[in-house]
Amino acid sequence: MLARRAKSALLAAACFTALLWLAYFLTLPFQNSLLPELGILPRQLEGLDGILFAPLLHTGTGHLISNSLPLLAFAFLVLLEGLRRFAAVTAICWLASGIGVWIFGGGLTIGISGVVFGLFAYLIVRGFYNRSLPQILIAGVLFLVYGSILWGILPTAAGVSWQSHLFGAAGGVLAAIVLRTDPDRTQKRVRP
Numbered sequence: 040m041l042a043r044r045a046k047s048a049l050l051a052a053a054c055f056t057a058l059l060w061l062a063y064f065l066t067l068p069f070q071n072s073l074l075p076e077l078g079i080l081p082r083q084l085e086g087l088d089g090i091l092f093a094p095l096l097h098t099g100t101g102h103l104i105s106n107s108l109p110l111l112a113f114a115f116l117v118l119l120e121g122l123r124r125f126a127a128v129t130a131i132c133w134l135a136s137g138i139g140v141w142i143f144g145g146g147l148t149i150g151i152s153g154v155v156f157g158l159f160a161y162l163i164v165r166g167f168y169n170r171s172l173p174q175i176l177i178a179g180v181l182f183l184v185y186g187s188i189l190w191g192i193l194p195t196a197a198g199v200s201w202q203s204h205l206f207g208a209a210g211g212v213l214a215a216i217v218l219r220t221d222p223d224r225t226q227k228r229v230r231p
Contacts, residue, residue: 048115048119049118051114051118051125052111052112052115053111056107056110056114062095062096063100070096073096074096074098074149077089077095077149078092078096078147078148079093079141079144079147079149080141080147081141081143081144082141082144086141089141089148089149090133090138090140090141093137093140093148093149094149094151094153094154097149097151098150106150106151106152106155109155109159109188110158112185113158113162114129114158116177116181117129124218127214127218128157128158129154129157129158131157131211131214131217132153132154132158132161132210132211133153133154133157133210134210135153135157135206135207135209135210136153136204136206136210137206138206139153139206139207139209140200140202143202144202148200150200152191152203152207153200153206156192156203156204156207156208157207157209157210157211159181159185159188160207160208160210160212161211162178162181162211163178164178164211164212164215165215165219167215168215171220189208191204192204192205
């Protein structure tokens, strides 16, 4: 059962990542016009649609490659909890990142990195809210392997939307709070 769930999660994570690559190649000939049209333009009404579309757009293969591996890993781990959980966590991170950039951003913003930061933050904190030792141990391993990405929530690199990273991570924490499981209620259901 666990092997089947892991296989399904890996397939879904790969499909989600492949969708970004497909969007990239389909929009490649139109990037000069699409990026400003569908990216997030902070505090401008015409930039609101970017909240929905900006994560699907990337400036180049390097940009997309840097997001693809962590997205695949984090999406896989969240998908182990089920497709509905993944959809809810992703939606919260997507919206939190987009709205945060629209309100506080410094310029045109595109890319899925806000969602990547959100999934990472969700995976790091969910075990503490769920009071789950296995989830806390996974968080520790993830922090050791990927913890350095958290520098991305600070304004350290020109041209990188730290606002997207910061608000995406905040969305991940919010998702962990909103979607937490109540261990006491779960134990009561299991008992005869």
